[in-house]
Amino acid sequence: MRQANANQYGLSSVVLPRARPRASGEADDDTDGSIVVKERPADPQVKPPPMYKVILLNDDYTPQEFVVHVLMKFFYMDFDKAERLMLLVHTTGSAVIAIYPRDIAETKSEQVNHYAQENNYPLKSAVEQTDED
Numbered sequence: 224m225r226q227a228n229a230n231q232y233g234l235s236s237v238v239l240p241r242a243r244p245r246a247s248g249e250a251d252d253d254t255d256g257s258i259v260v261k262e263r264p265a266d267p268q269v270k271p272p273p274m275y276k277v278i279l280l281n282d283d284y285t286p287q288e289f290v291v292h293v294l295m296k297f298f299y300m301d302f303d304k305a306e307r308l309m310l311l312v313h314t315t316g317s318a319v320i321a322i323y324p325r326d327i328a329e330t331k332s333e334q335v336n337h338y339a340q341e342n343n344y345p346l347k348s349a350v351e352q353t354d355e356d
């Protein structure tokens with residue numbers, strides 16, 4: 224008999240179709256060769272993927288205007304938000320500027336760091352996993 228593991232697909236139940244075509248007049252129930260896997264709770268080990276923080280670091284040399292420009296260019300912030308975040312980093316040393324799945328967080332951080340280097344500024348960002356519950 225065919226086996227199905229609903230949770231391997233992240234589902235709580237699954238119904239497999241009958242293995243052979245239904246003959247005309249044959250009953251439309253699950254005694255006809257279709258397989259019903261009974262409902263059960265989803266596997267609690269199936270968690271959403273972890274998220275990652277992009278952290279911007281302060282330094283003494285990158286101009287404030289350049290940091291605001293970077294936040295608007297790569298994180299689509301409006302001027303007021305970008306300026307507020309820049310000043311938060313400037314006064315506290317660092318701040319979380321965005322949270323994304325891992326690949327996107329790493330790409331954004333690399334874009335910021337490469338762009339700063341191209342412009343000869345020491346501005347740096349880093350990626351850190353968010354705390355899991």
Ligand code: TYC
Nearest residue numbers: 280281282285286287312313
């Ligand atoms: N501290 C910098 C200055 O006074 C400005 C700055 C802000 C630099 C935020 C980096 O992530 C940064 N020019």
